[in-house]
Amino acid sequence: MAPTAPTQRPTMRHSSAFLLPSTAPSSPAPGPDDAAVALVVLNQPLPRFAPLLWSRAAVRVCADGGANRVFDGMPALLPGQDPDEVRASYKPDVIKGDMDSVRPEVKEHYSNLGTRIVDESHDQDTTDLHKCIAFIAENYSATNKSNLSILVLGALGGRFDHEMGNINVLHLFPSINIVLLSDDCLIFLLSKMHTHEIHVEKSIEGPHCGLIPIGMPSTSTTTTGLRWNLDNTSMSFGGLISTSNIVEEDKVTVTSDSDLMWTTSLRK
Ligand SMILES: Nc1ncnc2c1ncn2[C@@H]1O[C@H](COP(=O)(O)OP(=O)(O)OP(=O)(O)O)[C@@H](O)[C@H]1O
Ligand SMILES: Cc1ncc(C[n+]2csc(CCO)c2C)c(N)n1
Structure with missing residues (x-):
């Protein structure tokens, strides 16, 4: 029998560019796209x-x-x-x-x-x-x-x-x-149906962040771009949850078998 292909989830992109001032050099005010x-x-x-x-x-x-x-x-x-x-x-x-x-x-x-x-x-x-x-x-x-x-x-x-x-x-x-x-911070939900690409606007957000399994435990979460990445790791209340983590790269990726809450601090 042919080996089962690993589950491919579509990628969802996230950005907090809506918080950038219109005068920011790297990013204009939101356009038609x-x-x-x-x-x-x-x-x-x-x-x-x-x-x-x-x-x-x-x-x-x-x-x-x-x-x-x-x-x-x-x-x-x-x-x-x-x-x-x-x-x-x-x-x-x-x-x-x-x-x-x-x-x-x-x-x-x-x-x-x-x-x-x-x-x-x-x-x-x-x-x-x-x-x-x-x-x-x-x-x-x-x-x-x-x-x-x-x-x-x-x-x-x-x-x-x-x-x-x-x-x-x-x-x-x-x-x-x-x-x-x-x-002080923002929160949004990362659905288990997607792989998530979070573009961190370092001029306004971070470095602190968290990844929290709020509704149910996760048996497998994998991330890139964080100081303490998860590699097929379980998270649950009563066990490990990822708080006081640090964003290291401009792009963070997250894949999980459970919906997770993503949070970053906002710079003052
Ligand atoms: N102290 C608070 N902390 C966080 N969110 C709040 C707080 N107070 C109000 N909110 C948010 O603002 C909304 C409107 O609140 P408001 O004070 O007008 O009515 P409420 O009677 O306290 O809220 P609700 O009718 O939703 O119970 C609430 O539904 C909630 O989402
Ligand atoms: C189990 C249960 N717990 C709390 C409330 C009270 N409540 C929840 S939302 C809401 C409206 C506020 O504008 C109110 C009063 C309820 N109805 N059922």
Whole structure:
């Protein structure tokens, strides 16, 4: 009998070029071949790069109290500009959630500017972030979704139950490229269906990184480009997980028999 061919997975490429300033010499602002960006703002302090990502996004959605953060936080991040003008130009397309956190005057302000308000207070089983991702997924056709990145601002560094709920959303929508962001780090999911090529933008991210089997153990993970690479290695909670690892090369590759969370630190 002929030997079985090793499983070949298609390669998926990842890059955080969306965080590069437009003036960066190595990389221009995203062009027509780049993924479309949808932005979701959560109810946490806005990261410093919020105005940049806002300007790159095709659609901007606030999860409930995330609208307060845009209303209060964008003028604070743009101190040279008139706060009223900032509030007029940084207008969310949608505010969605169970509406127990957005302040009435903030809701009124954006509603008057034409923001769509989607009140789902009847649903107490899904989080506001889940509701926002579902909204974006429903409003993008299947073909567009493969070319869509959803960037989630304020997803980490707050309440632990919220952080875990935010990470669960990555697993609820495994076929959508979702990146959880804070001022300090980013996280995305690496599906076991692909080999992953992660292009690390060293001017803005690293050197610290982690590769974490969050849903179930991995019996075999292989990497290149890290200081402590895995070579057909098992990972599980209670055993080895790869934290405090270091990115050594511009390109990191990961192949695993389980979905893994990839995280890198962001430079200040
Ligand atoms: N402390 C936090 N840490 C991490 N994420 C947060 C935190 N607070 C809010 N979020 C995120 O922002 C979203 C909107 O939060 P908001 O405070 O408006 O409503 P909530 O009632 O606390 O959240 P939910 O309705 O989802 O339980 C949440 O779904 C969550 O994703
Ligand atoms: C088993 C279980 N645990 C917690 C909640 C509470 N909860 C989860 S999402 C959500 C909506 C918040 O906008 C709320 C209240 C639930 N429903 N079911």
